[in-house]
Amino acid sequence: MDRDEQRHPNRAARAHLQFPSTKWELLAEASPQGEQSAAALNEFADRYYLAVRAFIAAVARNPVDADDLTQRFFETVVLSGRLLTRVDRGKGSFRPYLKQAIRNFLVDEHRREARSVHPDIRPDGVDDGWSTIVTDSSPAPDAELLRAWARSLVGMAVARLETICRENDQEQHFQLFTQRYLADPDHPPSWRDVGAAFGLDEKIARSRAETAVRHFRVLLRNLVASDMGSEKGIDEELHAVIAVL
Amino acid sequence: MKFRGKNTPPEAHDDQPPPPRDWTAALEALSGPQVKALLLVASDMPDPSSPPPHMDLIERAASETTTVEELRELKERAKGLAKEAADGRHREGAQLLYHVAVAAAFVRHGAAISGRPMRKQHALYEEVAAKWAGHPIGALFRDAADRLAGTKEHT
Numbered sequence: 001m002d003r004d005e006q007r008h009p010n011r012a013a014r015a016h017l018q019f020p021s022t023k024w025e026l027l028a029e030a031s032p033q034g035e036q037s038a039a040a041l042n043e044f045a046d047r048y049y050l051a052v053r054a055f056i057a058a059v060a061r062n063p064v065d066a067d068d069l070t071q072r073f074f075e076t077v078v079l080s081g082r083l084l085t086r087v088d089r090g091k092g093s094f095r096p097y098l099k100q101a102i103r104n105f106l107v108d109e110h111r112r113e114a115r116s117v118h119p120d121i122r123p124d125g126v127d128d129g130w131s132t133i134v135t136d137s138s139p140a141p142d143a144e145l146l147r148a149w150a151r152s153l154v155g156m157a158v159a160r161l162e163t164i165c166r167e168n169d170q171e172q173h174f175q176l177f178t179q180r181y182l183a184d185p186d187h188p189p190s191w192r193d194v195g196a197a198f199g200l201d202e203k204i205a206r207s208r209a210e211t212a213v214r215h216f217r218v219l220l221r222n223l224v225a226s227d228m229g230s231e232k233g234i235d236e237e238l239h240a241v242i243a244v245l
Numbered sequence: 246m247k248f249r250g251k252n253t254p255p256e257a258h259d260d261q262p263p264p265p266r267d268w269t270a271a272l273e274a275l276s277g278p279q280v281k282a283l284l285l286v287a288s289d290m291p292d293p294s295s296p297p298p299h300m301d302l303i304e305r306a307a308s309e310t311t312t313v314e315e316l317r318e319l320k321e322r323a324k325g326l327a328k329e330a331a332d333g334r335h336r337e338g339a340q341l342l343y344h345v346a347v348a349a350a351f352v353r354h355g356a357a358i359s360g361r362p363m364r365k366q367h368a369l370y371e372e373v374a375a376k377w378a379g380h381p382i383g384a385l386f387r388d389a390a391d392r393l394a395g396t397k398e399h400t
Contacts, residue, residue: 154283185282220287238288245281
C-alpha cells in the first residue's frame with residue numbers, strides 16, 4: 001500500500017461513486033456499444049426514469065399509458081442508442097434535449113398507433129392526440145420533469161452519502177443528518193433534540209451532522225454539474241428547482 | 246433505489262438512545278418538502294430552518310423604522326460579537342449584522358456609518374443580495390447594490 005492509499009484507504013472502494021464528468025459520457029457508456037453499458041444504464045435510469053415518467057404522465061394523464069410509454073421510451077430510444085446517436089453535444093444542458101426526444105417519441109407513438117387497427121393509446125380523446133399536445137413546450141410537464149429529476153438526484157445523493165458515511169465509520173453522522181433534514185422538514189427538530197435522540201449534546205450533534213452535510217453538498221452538486229456538463233451555474237440550477245417545489 | 250434497511254433495531258433502554266429510524270421507506274417516497282430541504286442544504290441559499298446567530302439583531306437592523314443612531318450601535322455591537330464569537334458560524338452571524346447595519350443606514354437614511362468607502366462594498370452587497378434573494382435582507386442588499394451601481398455610473 002503506498003502512502004496515498006494509507007492516507008485514503010477508502011478511495012479505491014469509492015471508485016464506484018465517481019461520476020462520469022458529463023451526462024454525454026454517461027449516455028455514451030449506457031449505449032449498447034458502451035464499455036460499461038449495464039452500470040451506466042442503471043445510473044442513467046436512476047437519474048432520469050422518474051423524470052421521463054413524470055413528463056409523460058403530465059402529457060398522457062393516464063398512469064397505465066405513462067408506465068407503458070416510459071418503458072417503451074427506454075427500450076426504443078435509450079437502450080437502442082438512438083438518444084445518443086442524434087445528440088448534438090455542443091448544445092449544453094441535457095434536459096431540453098431529453099424533453100424534445102420524449103416529445104418526438106410520443107408523436108411517433110401516436111402516429112404508429114393511429115395507423116394500427118386497434119390503437120391502445122388514448123390521447124385523451126383529442127382528435128390530433130399527442131402531436132398537438134406535446135410539440136409545444138408546456139410548463140406543466142416541464143415542471144413535473146424538473147421535480148422528478150430533482151427527487152431522483154436528491155435520492156441518489158442521500159443513498160451515496162450513506163455509503164460514504166458507512167465506509168468512514170460515520171453512520172451516526174448520517175443518522176443525525178437524516179434526523180435533522182428528513183424527519184419533519186416543515187418543522188425540523190432543534191439540534192438539542194436531534195442530539196438528545198443519540199445521547200449527544202447539541203454542539204457535537206451539529207458538528208457531526210455538518211460533516212455529513214459537507215459530503216452531501218459535494219455529492220449533489222457533482223450530480224447536478226455532471227448533468228449540466230459544467231460547474232458553472234449550479235446554484236442557479238438549484239434555485240430554479242427549489243422554485244418549482 | 247437500493248437502500249440498506251435497518252430491520253432489527255435493538256431494544257430501547259432508558260439509558261440508551263432510541264434506535265435509528267429505518268430510512269429506506271422514507272427515501273423511496275421523498276416528499277416535496279424533504280427534497281426542497283435537501284436542495285437548500287446543497288445550495289448557497291440560507292437554510293430557513295437554521296437561521297444565522299443574532300438573527301433578532303439582524304432583523305432589527307434591517308427594519309425600516311430603525312434609526313441611524315440605533316444602526317451605529319448595532320454596528321458596534323456586531324464588532325464586539327465578532328470578537329467574542331465561539332465559532333465560525335457565530336462570527337459570520339456577527340459579520341452579517343455589521344453589514345446589514347451599514348447597508349440599512351445607506352439605503353434607509355443615506356448615511357455612511359462605516360469608515361470603508363461604500364463603493365468598495367458593491368461586490369460584497371451583490372453577493373449577499375444573491376444569497377438572500379427572496380428575503381427582506383436580500384431586498385435590502387439588492388437596493389444597496391443597485392444604488393452603488395448607479396453611483397458608479399454617474400461618477
